[in-house]
Amino acid sequence: MTMIQLNLQQVHTRIAAACQAAGRDPDTVSLLSVSKTFGPEAVRSAWAAGQTAFGENYIQEAVQKITALRQPLDVARAPLQWHCIGPIQSNKTRLVAEHFDWVQTVDRLKIAERLSEQRPAGLAPLQVCIQVNIDGGPTKSGVLPQEALALALQVAALPRLRLRGLMSIPEPAPDFVAEKQVFMRVRALFDALNVSGLALDTLSMGMSADLEAAIHAGSTLVRVGSAIFGARAVPIDSLAGSSPSTLG
Numbered sequence: 149m150t151m152i153q154l155n156l157q158q159v160h161t162r163i164a165a166a167c168q169a170a171g172r173d174p175d176t177v178s179l180l181s182v183s184k185t186f187g188p189e190a191v192r193s194a195w196a197a198g199q200t201a202f203g204e205n206y207i208q209e210a211v212q213k214i215t216a217l218r219q220p221l222d223v224a225r226a227p228l229q230w231h232c233i234g235p236i237q238s239n240k241t242r243l244v245a246e247h248f249d250w251v252q253t254v255d256r257l258k259i260a261e262r263l264s265e266q267r268p269a270g271l272a273p274l275q276v277c278i279q280v281n282i283d284g285g286p287t288k289s290g291v292l293p294q295e296a297l298a299l300a301l302q303v304a305a306l307p308r309l310r311l312r313g314l315m316s317i318p319e320p321a322p323d324f325v326a327e328k329q330v331f332m333r334v335r336a337l338f339d340a341l342n343v344s345g346l347a348l349d350t351l352s353m354g355m356s357a358d359l360e361a362a363i364h365a366g367s368t369l370v371r372v373g374s375a376i377f378g379a380r381a382v383p384i385d386s387l388a389g390s391s392p393s394t395l396g
């Protein structure tokens with residue numbers, strides 16, 4: 149068993165324990181493994197252990213990886229599913245629409261419209277989440293909570309997109325209680341949108357450091373990178389505030 153496969157087992161154990169503590173069915177929480185900065189061989193290793201959903205932040209890096217792994221690794225097994233979880237510049241929407249299965253970082257109508265127009269006819273609709281800036285974090289993208297419903301209704305009406313839910317990346321909080329409080333605000337917004345007539349089934353929140361609190365708050369999709377693949381060579385946080393051109 150590889151280190152990645154061992155780490156995956158541990159993450160599954162953490163998810164199961166959090167579900168049990170929160171009184172939730174473990175089948176209601178899926179794992180997105182975030183493979184940014186790691187090569188195709190890391191994806192292959194996770195895939196060999198049954199992991200099929202992968203998250204990527206940097207479009208050009210992702211497209212290379214997706215293309216390299218396009219040959220069915222094993223026809224008997226579920227195909228890879230790729231989620232875009234990084235910021236999207238207008239000039240990258242075509243690449244995203246052509247290569248990804250999901251986009252979790254929609255926070256502007258203009259980007260959503262381009263993704264819908266550019267989604268190839270032969271592919272299933274692009275599954276999307278609206279990214280919410282829940283705590284006003286200065287370097288974070290995302291729509292403000294009070295603007296989420298209006299954007300969600302517009303996105304839900306686009307023909308080649310299928311709106312699935314909300315995604316959020318809160319600022320790191322000092323402890324479990326504080327983490328859960330912030331995640332609960334995303335959860336409350338998610339519930340409010342569903343009361344308003346949307347049928348959302350995906351609440352994407354929680355990462356390596358805070359997946360337990362996110363699961364307690366109702367997350368249905370945790371996005372885990374370093375706990376599976378190890379520390380990244382490039383500290384992603386240092387890129388968050390830099391200019392879009394360096395993000396690829």
Ligand SMILES: *Cc1c(COP(=O)(O)O)cnc(C)c1O
Pocket residue numbers: 182184205233234317355356357371372373374375384
């Ligand atoms: C990098 C990244 C993750 C994974 O973060 P880890 O702390 O390594 O688990 C999750 N979500 C987003 C949006 C990311 O950019």
